Amino acid sequence: MKRTRTVFFVCLLLTEISFLDAQTFSQFTNNLKIKALEIILYENDTKISKNNIDKAKSINDIKVKLAGDFFHIKNNQLGTMSFFQLDTSGINTSVRVEKFFSYTGTSFFLDTFLNNTTYKKNENIIYNNVYEPTISLRVQQPLLYNSFGSINKYVIQKAKTTHQISRIKEKINTRILLNYYSKLYFERLTYKNIIEFFKQNLKNTQSLYVQTKEKAQKGLLDYDDVEKALSATLQLKIKLIDAEGYLQSIEDEIKKQVSISNSNITELNLFFEKSTNFYYENIPFEETQNGKMLLLIKTDAQENQNIAKNKKQPELNFFANVEYKNSFGNSILNSYPEIADPGFMIGLELKDPFGNSFKKTELEEAKLELREKDLEYRLAEDAYNLKIKKILASINLYKKSYNIKVKNMISLIKREKIEKAKYETGRLGLSFLIITENEIINAKIDMASLKSKLIQLYLDYFLIIF
Numbered sequence: 446m447k448r449t450r451t452v453f454f455v456c457l458l459l460t461e462i463s464f465l466d467a468q469t470f471s472q473f474t475n476n477l478k479i480k481a482l483e484i485i486l487y488e489n490d491t492k493i494s495k496n497n498i499d500k501a502k503s504i505n506d507i508k509v510k511l512a513g514d515f516f517h518i519k520n521n522q523l524g525t526m527s528f529f530q531l532d533t534s535g536i537n538t539s540v541r542v543e544k545f546f547s548y549t550g551t552s553f554f555l556d557t558f559l560n561n562t563t564y565k566k567n568e569n570i571i572y573n574n575v576y577e578p579t580i581s582l583r584v585q586q587p588l589l590y591n592s593f594g595s596i597n598k599y600v601i602q603k604a605k606t607t608h609q610i611s612r613i614k615e616k617i618n619t620r621i622l623l624n625y626y627s628k629l630y631f632e633r634l635t636y637k638n639i640i641e642f643f644k645q646n647l648k649n650t651q652s653l654y655v656q657t658k659e660k661a662q663k664g665l666l667d668y669d670d671v672e673k674a675l676s677a678t679l680q681l682k683i684k685l686i687d688a689e690g691y692l693q694s695i696e697d698e699i700k701k702q703v704s705i706s707n708s709n710i711t712e713l714n715l716f717f718e719k720s721t722n723f724y725y726e727n728i729p730f731e732e733t734q735n736g737k738m739l740l741l742i743k744t745d746a747q748e749n750q751n752i753a754k755n756k757k758q759p760e761l762n763f764f765a766n767v768e769y770k771n772s773f774g775n776s777i778l779n780s781y782p783e784i785a786d787p788g789f790m791i792g793l794e795l796k797d798p799f800g801n802s803f804k805k806t807e808l809e810e811a812k813l814e815l816r817e818k819d820l821e822y823r824l825a826e827d828a829y830n831l832k833i834k835k836i837l838a839s840i841n842l843y844k845k846s847y848n849i850k851v852k853n854m855i856s857l858i859k860r861e862k863i864e865k866a867k868y869e870t871g872r873l874g875l876s877f878l879i880i881t882e883n884e885i886i887n888a889k890i891d892m893a894s895l896k897s898k899l900i901q902l903y904l905d906y907f908l909i910i911f
Contacts, residue, residue, distance in 0.1 A: 470712060473630055474623055476703040483622055487615040494604075494611035501604035502547075504597055510541040535562035547601060550594025554583040581768040589758035599752045606745045613738040617911070620734075624908045628901050629699050634713040635897040636692040641710075642889045643685040646882065650678045653882075657875060670875040677879045681886075717896045720903035721844055725837055728910040730826040735911075739822045746815040753811035757804045759797035766790045829909065836906050843899050850892050857885045 478484055517534040542555040560577040591597065654674035660666040699705050730736040767789045861881050867873035 469706070470627075470630065470716075473703065473705070474627065477623060477626055478619070481622060481702050484619050487618045491608070491611045491615045494608040498601070498604045498608055501601045504545055504600070505547050508543040510543070511539070512541075513538045533562060535560060545597075547594050547597040550587045550591050550597060552585040554581075554585075556581045556583075577770070579768065579770045581766060583764060583766045585762050585764045588761045588763055590756065590760040592755065592758070595755050596752055599748060602748070603745060606741055610738055610741050613734050613741075617734050617738070620908055620911050624904050626699060626702060627904050629695055631713060631716065631900045631904075632897055633692065633695045633699065633705075634710060635893050636688055636695065638710055638713065638893050639890055640685065640688050640692065642886055642893070643681060643688060646886045647678065647681045647685060650674065650681055650882065653875075653878075654678050666875075673875050673879060677882070713896065713900075716900055716903075720840075720899050721847075723903065725840060725906060727833055727837070730829045733829070733910055735825065735829070736822075739818075739825055743815070743818040743822050746811070746818040750808070750811040750815050753804075753808040757801060757808060759795055762794045764792060764794060832909055833906075836902055836909065840899065840902050840906070843895055843902070847892065847895050847899070850888065850895065854885070854888050854892065857881065857888055861885060 514537050515535070516537070537558070537560050539556065539558045544553045545551070546553075556579070558577075558579040560575075560579075562575045562577070587593070654671070654677075657666060657674040658671050661668050661671045696705060731740060767787050769787050861878075864873055864878050864881055868875065868878050
């Protein structure tokens with residue numbers, strides 16, 4: 446139920462991002478999904494893995510083999526009498542149909558042979574013309590090695606598992622990419638906001654510089670106050686240039702994937718409100734996409750070990766063969782109806798190499814692989830639990846810090862108003878007013894940065910629980 450509620454809130458969040466710029470964040474992520482080459486590559490890998498399922502299933506395809514040959518023997522001695530020699534020639538044709546059932550490991554072979562032999566005393570006199578049709582059906586069933594098709598079934602199942610893993614990887618990798626560029630998107634908005642702070646403060650500082658210069662010219666202030674005001678103005682210009690440069694680097698990084706347009710700052714504020722008001726919860730690792738993927742990998746390794754154990758078994762096959770044959774047909778039309786009663790054969794075939802060292806090493810390798818995948822799962826689970834706790838702790842800490850910074854900002858604005866009044870009446874030096882102005886701009890930047898951090902943690906939270 447909690448998991449459902451979380452997904453509902455996410456959907457609600459994305460649905461409600463309808464700003465003055467007509468869902469610019471949604472458009473941004475949608476453009477990424479369409480244009481990002483990495484996402485196209487992830488999709489292609491998934492398609493390849495799906496195609497491999499059909500390739501693995503091809504073991505069940507019906508196979509047909511056709512063969513034919515012509516033979517001629519000059520003066521072929523027949524029987525024990527050397528004077529009984531005939532020219533022998535003929536045609537052999539055969540058709541084999543094979544069908545394998547991977548779910549049982551059963552093989553069926555249907556063979557039809559037709560031998561037409563002509564015996565001649567000389568080129569003009571035919572001694573005999575014989576048609577020999579044969580029809581046989583063979584069934585083969587493995588009993589130990591590949592018992593009831595266990596190895597063949599695993600090949601198909603592994604292809605399906607690989608496809609499942611590929612689909613999850615595609616989702617995870619796509620989410621990672623979207624998360625990276627979503628962070629850049631909101632960091633861009635943050636720095637646009639910070640630049641606006643700098644520009645507004647620069648106007649105030651420039652105005653203060655002009656006023657101070659005019660008062661100094663009238664002898665109301667010392668010229669060192671003019672230099673202080675000028676220095677404050679120049680320092681703000683430097684900070685503005687640095688912020689614009691960083692903003693440009695963010696936009697250049699985004700433009701590697703998609704184009705960007707103007708966005709409304711309301712978008713940042715609304716997303717910040719959602720990130721602070723959202724109900725966070727600790728989702729179990731096995732419910733995340735990464736947990737499901739690693740569990741699939743571990744399960745596959747377990748099955749691979751079982752198959753390696755089976756491969757150590759001797760190749761013991763049960764077989765049954767039924768054959769219909771006519772050795773004396775005098776025409777192709779009557780040779781098949783005159784096929785004699787069937788002969789049959791049943792038995793066992795055993796094949797087992799001495800030592801079997803390859804199969805032993807294969808089993809040991811499968812055991813080590815299973816242990817490795819189990820450790821990888823446990824390590825990933827521990828890392829997940831540590832990271833989710835860290836994210837939730839950081840969110841709570843930043844939320845508390847932000848509330849304090851809001852109170853501090855209110856206090857600084859009040860202090861600035863009081864100090865401006867004192868400065869106008871000559872009861873306070875310019876240095877104190879400049880210090881307060883700097884503290885206000887720094888507080889604004891801190892609050893904007895903290896907003897950005899909370900949004901990034903919010904995005905990371907949904908990335909890790911995905």
